[in-house]
Amino acid sequence: MFTDLSLLSILMWLPILGGVWILIIGDKQASLVRPIALIISLLTFLLSLPLFFAFDTTTAAMQFTEKVNWIPAFGINYHLGVDGISMPLIILTTFTSVLIILAGWEVIKDKISQYMAAFLIMEGLINGVFAALDAVLFYVLWEAMLIPMFLIIGIWGGPNKIYATIKFFLYTFFGSVLMLIALLYLYFQANSFAIQDYHTLPIPLEAQMWIFIAFLVAFAVKVPMWPVHTWLPDAHVEAPTGGSVILAAIMLKMGGYGFLRFSLPITPDASSKLDWLIIAMSLIAIVYISFVAIVQKDMKKLIAYSSISHMGFATLGFFIGFMIYKNTGSIDGGVMAMEGGMVQMISHGFISGALFLCVGVLYDRMHSRQIADYGGVANVMPRFAMFVVLFAMANAGLPATSGFVGEFLVIIASFQANFWIAFAAATIMILGASYTLWMVKRVIFGKIGNDKVAALQDINKRELLILSVLAAMVLLFGIYPAPLLEVMDATVQNLVEHILRSKIPL
């Protein structure tokens, strides 16, 4: 019986149905809602682990696939599967979801069942986005996922939540519409909605350019890349802690995933032609946004800007391979850079999630995100201070934390493309440490800032558990990242070989 059930479908539908169930239970039995939500998310996480352990690392082909006719008239299928790129992202999603449910445990008092349901449903939809191999299925899930996010910010958000939600929605929606046009064009060319068919479809250069731009707008907004990033700080500031975590840890990764699944393999020639554009945007994100982050007065805004800057490493790593190949004639540098970008995405999920949770811990107690309202928190919350310093160091890319691995790989790989690109990228070592540790200095260290700080209570057991789990992950992938790179290696090798072959029809 169990073998008939497909794992990916379960990972997608279990949280969605669980969410619906919780909605039916409703707020009247609020004491039931929390444990049920936790059990569902925990179960989903546990069920996602076989993806990792039973994963065949020797092949780049899709695994755990399933395919059912959905709308036969148009050849639309319910087609799921994962490779070395999407699988880690799914596990990151199921992992983060458990922590989010825990983080909202006693903090959210208003409409608890809707809150939990929104997150569970979103988890299922995101798992679907990463697993979808059919363009229509992908697009539907991609858009559907906006709805719970929209509600999370709009209902449980801060004072300026309406502006933030509208901005968030319009930005991302505008991007996706262009993607839809590109997908429709591809359908008419390939006469199929299977994403993998698009990978092998020969496309003339001019058409590739247009498709590339359409995808770029969609994914750049999501990542977000400079200059379409301004929705993110606003969304973060207004979002509740859980919303910020899922936004930073998972949603941004969908943009990066899009580049790997759509832009690069479908339009490799256009990617090669326009790689300078992405590289420039990435470097601007790394340098310019870091400067902006330094002067932020709001902790969440600072971490939001830090996220944009760190995601610049992911996009840089994905697109630097063309230049490395031109320079060295070998694909190895490109593989290293792309794997570095992938590791950066996973690691950023842990670190930014952890930092937003840390801000949440403070916000729950003081109801302020302003750096100036704090000072000397270490005096009254020593255990909390230890975690903050750890995650801050991880954010600054200290070796032995996961934050180091991706940045380091991207820097040393891009050196092979061009000295100055590596030079600009490596400034993150100085700038990232500046904005993160300066914030730590002002919030955590020093004399007790005011009476409110003096009255703070150190983290409770629930918070300790959440932060410990994240700390363990950050250290684990810093000390031993080999398994993570192993699962993606075959896929990335294959992808880099693929994008270096021209698809222009002769």
Add this chain to the structure above:
Amino acid sequence: MQDTLLTIVLAPLIGAIIAGLLPVSRRIAHSVTIGAVGLAFFLSAYVFYQIIFAGHAIYNETLYTWLVAGNVRLEVGFMIDSLTAVMMLVVTFVSWMVHIYTIGYMHDDPGYNRFFSYISLFTFSMLMLVMSNNFVQLFFGWEAVGLVSYLLIGFWYTRDTAIYANLKAFLVNRVGDFGFALGIAAVLMAFNSLNYGEVFGLAQAGEYKQTISIFAGHEWSMITVMCILLFVGAMGKSAQFPLHVWLPDSMEGPTPISALIHAATMVTAGIFMVARMSPLFELSTTALSFVMVVGAITAFFMGLLGLVQHDIKRVVAYSTLSQLGYMTVALGASAYTAGIFHLMTHAFFKALLFLGAGSVIIAMHHEQDMRKMGGLKKYMPITYWTMLIGSLALIGVPGMSGFFSKDAIIEAVHHAYDADRAGAWFAYYSVLFGVFITALYTFRMFFLTFHGKERMDEHTKEHLHETPWVVTGPLIALAIPSIFIGMFTIGPMLFGGYFSDSIFVAAAHNPFDPEHYHGFISFMLHGLIQPPVWLAAAGVGVAYFLYMKRPELPEIIAKRSGIVYKILVEKYYFDRFNDWFFAGGTRKVGTFMWQFGDVRFIDGFINGMADLIDWFAGVFRKVQTGFLYHYAFAMLIGLAVMLGAFVY
């Protein structure tokens, strides 16, 4: 062997975890960490014996694969050769002494366990750094010691000066690490490997990418670019000009860590690194000259600053900067062995001086201003005599350990000068006159502290007494090698091929010819007729005259020398410039980019679009009036237009 090495590394780490994370008593915290580091020391001595005396082959094994990316395999592993063995011994011994000393120094501190946890963690990190067999693990150790240094400088985190100093230290070090990371990238590009053995083998065989294009159309020597980038890392960690600014401020941390981290071990990591990379640096005389000049500037100009400091720890700190400059000059002159030799002797006598200064500070109830000391000799005899030994070693009195190592460096620079290396003349005169400066500031400090009038207040004077044995014990234990280590090790280290398995020197560059070495006594006698000894003597003489005979003179000189004195007191205006240009400038740029770039420009555009749409919507909404006759009218007009279009 692997088990032994793992124990050496992991024992301090486990000690740190127990003392730091578990709720243990003070007694257990210090017992566990001292026991762990002591164990590491004895095992390091065993390893040292195995490598040096028992003829054990170089140990170079992988522990585990950190990751594989592309065709590059990055591993974690150990390489133990003579260079590593010396470093392990120095690190664990000084660390062990500092652990014991800490019991006394931190006696009343509420962060007692945390402190022990940090210094054990430091020992672990430093061992990982020196025992690595590849660049990535080296970088790990490099950054990890930086982290612990950050935590320890800011140990008293309620002090504004401490948390300013630790942020500054971390960021300045990050500037160095920025270069270092790019240097590692260059190594990977040139050799396609980050393993020492492979890289050095390929370097000697000449099989690597020779050039790199940095500015389009100009091919530069890959090795030169690589070595200078790597050296930028050393400039940060070993506090070389102009990245030296963090080290004096790091004195905000407790004194034991000034001795351990900011004198004996961490700051010498840069020296160790360059010596380790000798097979690469030997390939580029350009890079070596760069190293030599930077070291010379640091050696001379930082020594001068020691003359105007009033804080006893800061004098020792500037002395450390200057001595690090000496080591760096040695590296630049291809005398890597002399650099490491000085690193070792300096570790002992400088740790001794710091701990001695700390002993004085304890006795003075945490008063560090030398203007409020004086005449401490009779209250603290053990501290006095051990400090005297440290001072004599530092200024290079013949027979003391510092004499051998410093003389070797000056000889080596002279050799480079003879060989017409670029910048060698400047380096030679810098290190030579640096000897005079060293003697002057050292004995200025010594006389001001231990001799002359007792300038402290009555209350302090009543309580003055020698510090407890946990403080004086390590002083004595460090004083012994400060005297003797030089004479016994100079032969094998510099002339006996002790480092032949680990440090590579091109035959033409080698300044130390075994033919000319006839034992340490003749080296000493030879030294007596050389200028450095007389310069040192002159320095002590001037200090005696100024601070013992005519103590009113220094102030007059300070007043008369006006602008020069001001520049020295302002530390060449480096801190002011950095605060204004880098710290202030960064904030200005950030604010501008945020307010103008993000808020005004991008969001202005986006919100402007939104307003525009809003306006359009407002206009068109008026069309929907809800009156049937308006719609009917519009339909009629539309019909007319369409019909018209069809007709024509």
